[in-house]
Amino acid sequence: MTDTRPPRADAVRNRRLLLAAAADEFAEHGLDASVADIARRAGVGKGTVFRHFATKDELIAAILIDRINELSAVGERLLDAGDPGEALCEFLTAAAQQRQERDLSFLAEASGSMREVAQARSRMTAALDRLVERAREHGAVRADITGTDVLLLMCAPNYVAGSVPDASPDLWRRYLAIIFDGLRPEGAHALPAEPPRFA
Amino acid sequence: MTDTRPPRADAVRNRRLLLAAAADEFAEHGLDASVADIARRAGVGKGTVFRHFATKDELIAAILIDRINELSAVGERLLDAGDPGEALCEFLTAAAQQRQERDLSFLAEASGSMREVAQARSRMTAALDRLVERAREHGAVRADITGTDVLLLMCAPNYVAGSVPDASPDLWRRYLAIIFDGLRPEGAHALPAEPPRFA
DNA sequence: TAGCAAGTTGACCGCACGGTCCGGTTAGTG
DNA sequence: CACTAACCGGACCGTGCGGTCAACTTGCTA
Numbered sequence: 001m002t003d004t005r006p007p008r009a010d011a012v013r014n015r016r017l018l019l020a021a022a023a024d025e026f027a028e029h030g031l032d033a034s035v036a037d038i039a040r041r042a043g044v045g046k047g048t049v050f051r052h053f054a055t056k057d058e059l060i061a062a063i064l065i066d067r068i069n070e071l072s073a074v075g076e077r078l079l080d081a082g083d084p085g086e087a088l089c090e091f092l093t094a095a096a097q098q099r100q101e102r103d104l105s106f107l108a109e110a111s112g113s114m115r116e117v118a119q120a121r122s123r124m125t126a127a128l129d130r131l132v133e134r135a136r137e138h139g140a141v142r143a144d145i146t147g148t149d150v151l152l153l154m155c156a157p158n159y160v161a162g163s164v165p166d167a168s169p170d171l172w173r174r175y176l177a178i179i180f181d182g183l184r185p186e187g188a189h190a191l192p193a194e195p196p197r198f199a
Numbered sequence: 200m201t202d203t204r205p206p207r208a209d210a211v212r213n214r215r216l217l218l219a220a221a222a223d224e225f226a227e228h229g230l231d232a233s234v235a236d237i238a239r240r241a242g243v244g245k246g247t248v249f250r251h252f253a254t255k256d257e258l259i260a261a262i263l264i265d266r267i268n269e270l271s272a273v274g275e276r277l278l279d280a281g282d283p284g285e286a287l288c289e290f291l292t293a294a295a296q297q298r299q300e301r302d303l304s305f306l307a308e309a310s311g312s313m314r315e316v317a318q319a320r321s322r323m324t325a326a327l328d329r330l331v332e333r334a335r336e337h338g339a340v341r342a343d344i345t346g347t348d349v350l351l352l353m354c355a356p357n358y359v360a361g362s363v364p365d366a367s368p369d370l371w372r373r374y375l376a377i378i379f380d381g382l383r384p385e386g387a388h389a390l391p392a393e394p395p396r397f398a
Numbered sequence: 399t400a401g402c403a404a405g406t407t408g409a410c411c412g413c414a415c416g417g418t419c420c421g422g423t424t425a426g427t428g
Numbered sequence: 429c430a431c432t433a434a435c436c437g438g439a440c441c442g443t444g445c446g447g448t449c450a451a452c453t454t455g456c457t458a
Contacts, residue, residue: 011425161395233446250405
């Protein structure tokens, strides 16, 4: 009965423009980029924003889901890669690279609890879990770390490098390397706390 | 000529109350805890807040400076400790512990560029630099990391553990241990980017 | 204990935000 | 080409914020 006609051409165009403009605006001004500025940047009225996304949080969620899905695709592709240790490292590099060109990590704090975001995230963590498992079996990472550990540590290099003004755009690689060395079996010391169940 | 009389007793009491209430309120509600709520929590009128701190940012800076100075004291005390590697690890633990009981890291983003905050911070980094230098000479950490590296990585364990809901209060210790293993000379791989000059 | 400067208060201001709404516009259909 | 449902725009609303101010209170000094 729900005879859903396909959306109009200008509507799909505006939706795409809005997502892009919002991502730019959030990257520049953080979570409190205003909806009005986003609309202006997209060359569109403010009302149009709320036609496509019922609330500001829903817009944020849409951006977040897109990015998480990008990472899921990378992870799933790497599951067939040759060297499991190399594959894990590449995944972490891809994740950090995504955040380097546009840091939108703070978006999670606004809409991280939405159901659709959680779904996208669980698809990504599934891929990461398998990636870590393979690397562990292959002896590329220490035995006492879990996929969740890596998921959490994954965000650290950008976070660390992000607090340096005028930093080299490759600085995060330095901290990813240090942290990855900490994940290696060689010279590992016992860990003082249990790994977390969920993230 | 500037005959500065000592401040009144109720004024110093209110200032202390305000700093404590503000720290609590910021810890609970983040950067956009309202000045009105802070005043209410301190049992004081809103106008009193602005008598003591010209702007909200100045209040934030005052809290930040107190916390940084606490860390400086710890660092300077540890400079005389026996084992340099142990001393560095203890300093990082103290820093993480401070942030565990009350995470106020986001305060830096609001007033991190103020002159007085920068002064306090440079005192702390000086202590940390010496701590790292001693540990390096002692062979407790790898040769290619700097004090600034450690300053940046210092904040990572709480950041990482902080995104886990209902986490064990000791979870940060796990990630501090992993990162510290990454700082050790054993099994270290070459780092792909230059260390940053300033933080 | 009298006097006053320092301190306190909360009503008030201007502003910017997220979100609404309706008159005008336009893309797609028959 | 004409019709209409989907879409667009931007004036508008309520809210809550940081910050001000003038009347009032109080700790200190002489």
